[in-house]
Amino acid sequence: DTGVSQDPRHxxxxxxxxxxxxxxxxxxxxxxYWYRQTLGQGPEFLTYFQNEAQLEKSRLLSDRxxxxxxxxxxxxxxxxxxxxxxxxxYLCASSxxxxxxxxxxxxxxxxxxLTVV
Amino acid sequence: xxxxxQPDIHITVSEGASLELRxxxxxxxxxxxxxxxxxxxxxxQLLLKYFSGDTLVQGIKGFEAEFKRSQSSFNLRKPSVHWxxxxxxxxxxxxxxxxxxLTFGQGTILTVHP
Numbered sequence: 001d002t003g004v005s006q007d008p009r010h011x012x013x014x015x016x017x018x019x020x021x022x023x024x025x026x027x028x029x030x031x032x033y034w035y036r037q038t039l040g041q042g043p044e045f046l047t048y049f050q051n052e053a054q055l056e057k058s059r060l061l062s063d064r065x066x067x068x069x070x071x072x073x074x075x076x077x078x079x080x081x082x083x084x085x086x087x088x089x090y091l092c093a094s095s096x097x098x099x100x101x102x103x104x105x106x107x108x109x110x111x112x113x114l115t116v117v
Numbered sequence: 118x119x120x121x122x123q124p125d126i127h128i129t130v131s132e133g134a135s136l137e138l139r140x141x142x143x144x145x146x147x148x149x150x151x152x153x154x155x156x157x158x159x160x161x162q163l164l165l166k167y168f169s170g171d172t173l174v175q176g177i178k179g180f181e182a183e184f185k186r187s188q189s190s191f192n193l194r195k196p197s198v199h200w201x202x203x204x205x206x207x208x209x210x211x212x213x214x215x216x217x218x219l220t221f222g223q224g225t226i227l228t229v230h231p
Contacts, residue, residue: 004160033217042121042207042221043161056218091160095217105151106217108160 004109006092012115013082020078021112025094032075033106034067035091036060043091049075050097082116089113119144119210123222130198131230138193138225140208149211150191151219152182156204164206167191168216178202203229 005024013019025032030051035043046065047057051072061067064082069075079086093106120143130136142148149168153161165176172184182193191208205226209219 031217040223042209042224043219045218045220048218093161093217097216104216105163105166106219107163108153110160113158 004092004094004107006090006109006112008112009110010113010115012117015084015116016081018078018080019082019114020076021090021092021114023075023077023092023094023109025074025092026107027073029094029096029104029107030072031095031097032069033093033095034075034077035093037089037091037111038087046077079114082114084116087114087116119148119212119220121208121210121220121222123206123208123225125225126223127226127228129228129230132200133197136193136195136198136202136227138206138208138227140191140193140222141189142191142208142210143189144210144212146212149216150182150184151209151211152176152180152191152193153207153209153221154204155207155224161207164193198227198229200229200231203227 007022033048034046037043046061047067049069064080067077089111091111093108095106096104122141151166152164155161164180165174167174167184175181180195205224207224208222211219
């Protein structure tokens with residue numbers, strides 16, 4: 001396992017279409033995060049999972065966005081009825097964390113670049 | 118809520134010159150601090166991190182950073198820059214029990230002249 005993997009790397013879609021992205025974390029990592037990065041900005045936190053439980057969602061995550069991690073391994077991020085403002089890089093990260101034991105920093109994937117035309 | 122400010126949007130240095138990238142944070146408790154680097158179209162690579170202990174931390178690629186609580190700063194330094202260091206650098210603060218839920222600064226783009 002060489003790191004966090006995201007698929008696809010690039011996606012061009014027409015406004016109004018639905019898109020789904022996949023993230024495969026580092027295999028032993030129990031925490032998984034989604035971020036969005038627009039041009040010229042730093043990444044912004046969207047949501048995170050501990051195992052299969054979605055523990056936190058940012059206000060940035062509108063009703064059109066949904067994320068899942070059904071078996072506590074890979075995760076998907078779906079955007080319904082895409083808008084031009086959704087154009088961004090979507091980054092996934094994973095880490096190992098337990099309440100009373102050592103936590104690791106987040107390791108990032110290479111991202112999925114979404115362009116909505 | 119926490120926040121991170123990187124005052125310099127773009128810095129240009131000559132190869133071999135020293136480098137300092139500034140980062141100021143706002144957080145009510147002891148922060149977890151990170152510097153990440155991003156090449157165009159790529160994800161983020163961790164350069165170094167501060168969790169506790171020694172306030173001068175060493176990272177990869179010859180980078181170091183110093184945590185100064187009194188100034189709420191975590192500036193990144195390198196004594197001699199290489200052309201391959203050209204990239205965008207992000208400072209981030211983590212909160213709570215999860216080191217992966219991060220608030221990032223806007224980033225500093227580093228250009229290196231030969």
